[in-house]
Amino acid sequence: MAAIINGSLVLLLVAAAVSAFLLRVLFYKTGFIYAVKKQWRSVEDCFHVYQIFKVPEFNDGKQENLLYRKVSAYLQSLPSIEDSDFTNLFTGRSRHDIVLRLDPNQVVHDTFLGARVSWVNDDTGPARVFALRIRKADKRRILRPYLQHIHTVSDELDQRKRELRLYVNSEWDPARSGGRGRWRSVPFTHPSTLETIAMEPDLKNRVKSDLELFLKSQQYYHRLGRVWKRSFLLYGPSGTGKSSFVAAMANFLSYDVYDIDLSRITDDADLRTLLLETSSRSVIVIEDLDRFLMEKPGSVSLSGILNFMDGILSSCCAEERIMVFTMNSKDHIDPAILRPGRIDVHIHFPLCDFSSFRSLANSCLGVTDHKLFPQVEEIFQTGARLSPAEIGELMITNRNSPNRALKSVITALRTGGDARVPTKIGQRLCEDVSSSADSSGIFFKDSNAIKDIKRLYGFLRIKSSRKSSHSFDEASGQNVR
């Protein structure tokens, strides 16, 4: 009797396990739950009144309806289009882009502020139309903010997709009226990113958060009655990554770069005119401000520069701009430039220490640890310093042999840089830059312009004024203010 009971218990357990397994397969491995949810939604739909808003591709005058394009970009970015039962895949503007597009009459759902809406791609009539279906009960609450949200998202997507450009100012030409046409541009393809810059991780994160916050702060700046701009001072010895950091910032923000060559500016009014001709969403750079102020060429005055920094000018033209000034040292700078509130963030770029060295070894040689590291650390502890540019170049030149690369870094540190490779730092990249400018076939009438591009990247000048360790000034502790 007991044996029979035991037998049926085992059978029951096996049956329960099999049923649990089958239920699991039914619920999770098939579309059962999805199908039930879908049915439930269609039942729910019967009890609501809906309103339809159409967004046609063209208006009555056959002009393009910009909202149609924005909605199209917005819908392509929705996660729900990826999850839909079917959709079309196309290549985007660049070869590697893949774009998802709705089929005719395909429906895609979206949620906004807790409300569920759907879009239909109505492709059946003579003109294409997107139809927004929204519950009447939700309309009053969400329609306007939802359309605003579509504007914002599609603008951001546009911004991200667009090709960045690098502008440089050409010589003043009396034949041209004012500064119009003074900017020359090439595609901005500098590969530097915040990830490729070797700098103290905490500082890098703070700068990153600062830039992210800036991007979202339009309302905040306006509420304060301020122009939506932010300015940075990057200072430190030559070859420590200031110019690369400017490029990294531009790439991070997806902003164009305007590189102002002060030596080509005739007077304060000329500087003003140039600024008025820059566009929003741009990084405006003045490199080597210390050198310019010390040389005092007499063209642009200190007050012209201060006005340029202060944003009074910026208020009359485009905003959402970052201004960056670079210099080797703050030592001999007029205090008016450095006074609190004038330049929002000061960032010190020091010569390489052991931590930056490790970061460079990782990026240039793919080495995170090595038997020579303790020796390198010891030399750094004695106060020996080289710029990241010098160390990076030694590593790049010897990248096939990490051992040789590290040995040459050790020798260079011991001899104060005399074991440097004979190639000029950055020469290779410099060639890349000029060839990219040439291949784009763009805009430069004179070879000076190409030099300008190279100057921005700081590759033509490897200044001999590499400063000793006193460049690690105390301000490095308060790098970002």
Ligand SMILES: Nc1ncnc2c1ncn2[C@@H]1O[C@H](COP(=O)(O)OP(=O)(O)OP(=O)(O)O)[C@@H](O)[C@H]1O
């Ligand atoms: N911190 C760094 N991290 C990674 N690479 C760096 C760093 N600093 C310099 N480099 C490399 O060294 C080269 C020169 O750097 P960069 O032109 O940015 O220096 P800089 O501070 O602007 O110098 P200068 O004051 O002479 O203009 C670039 O190829 C850059 O990639």
Ligand SMILES: [Mg+2]
């Ligand atoms: Mg530079």
